């Protein structure tokens with residue numbers, strides 16, 4: 036960006052210096068723990084970071100979902116909650132914010148992302164149809180399967196290669212998509228499920244050129260494109276940074292242009308939109324909206340609150356506006372990059388390029404001696420917690436779950452430990468501590484041993500599964 040008002044004072048004079056565009060007004064103490072305490076806590080949690088108590092965690096990078104710090108304006112908005120059952124003014128504020136920044140015509144509020152996924156899947160998928168997409172996401176795919184659909188991965192091959200430096204690893208492989216359409220017939224495609232950025236690939240973006248070409252292809256076959264807009268603001272940042280012709284466009288303008296190539300979107304507002312709870316679904320087609328608005332009252336709540344309190348919707352409406360500010364996004368992604376650069380300099384294997392919302396450690400490279408069915412990324416997540424009290428999350432074979440037809444584990448090419456950075460929560464010093472903890476786990480990699488799964492829930496097993504070390 037050339038606008039000097041958006042540069043830090045140092046940058047205006049050509050210096051590297053960079054800082055967050057906010058200062059801290061309220062703090063929450065975090066607890067230091069001993070190695071013995073962490074060993075006990077991890078055992079009690081069945082070696083699953085989702086089952087740890089947050090009080091036993093020092094730096095919590097489990098997720099960037101619902102963990103952001105709200106601004107003073109958002110907190111002020113909380114006090115402006117209109118808790119009417121129907122027609123809350125906060126809903127109209129939210130509706131306007133989605134229309135303004137994402138550009139869709141009709142808005143349905145939901146309690147969080149998976150509430151929206153449920154509604155769109157039930158409404159738009161007929162049993163036996165296919166749902167092609169740029170890599171699966173856990174809850175998204177499950178809702179598609181529960182609606183009778185079969186997800187088909189049509190992301191470019193580079194997305195499955197942690198070391199590929201492709202600038203837009205989230206791109207859809209249009210040849211893969213078109214051959215699927217030709218093989219099964221366009222009427223068998225429910226819609227294209229497009230995510231920007233792609234969480235499971237390491238927070239990797241989709242280019243504007245790709246979504247434009249996708250739109251053209253889908254128009255030829257009369258297929259709709261729905262966007263998982265959960266981290267679409269971060270995607271817009273990467274387009275601004277990497278794609279020709281976008282360096283001088285604002286994040287907000289890029290976001291709206293991108294969404295304009297799609298027919299609608301679902302949103303986990305707990306990420307980009309800077310709130311602790313909330314979601315929405317937005318579409319252009321009135322008939323579809325009408326069906327969604329009818330369904331939301333069954334599963335979420337009335338169509339003017341969808342499971343959120345009025346105050347939640349107000350914080351969300353304000354969060355949407357804050358989320359698209361260039362200086363905010365630059366500082367958010369910049370912090371992730373800072374951590375990534377530290378690790379890259381130490382030659383620690385991570386997914387490259389560094390993504391928008393976190394660092395993804397390549398557990399297959401950490402532990403070539405641990406077979407995938409002994410859960411290397413689960414082991415690495417546990418080791419990191421043991422060493423430094425840093426909590427991450429497995430994004431490998433455990434998250435991939437089982438094939439509903441064969442019942443076998445799915446074996447994803449990517450076996451990753453994700454360290455997701457909450458927005459506006461931690462400082463650079465925290466990132467230094469995290470980096471050193473990862474380095475210690477890397478240095479001790481040869482001693483690590485595999486895990487066996489001793490409890491496996493039926494759905495989304497990564498949340499609640501329990502493990503024990505293999506003797």
Ligand SMILES: Cc1ncc(COP(=O)(O)O)c(C=O)c1O
Pocket residue numbers: 100147148149150172174175230234263265266302303304305314
């Ligand atoms: C890409 C993506 N889509 C959908 C969801 C589901 O959203 P929620 O957790 O709000 O239900 C998430 C949450 O982790 C996500 O990362």
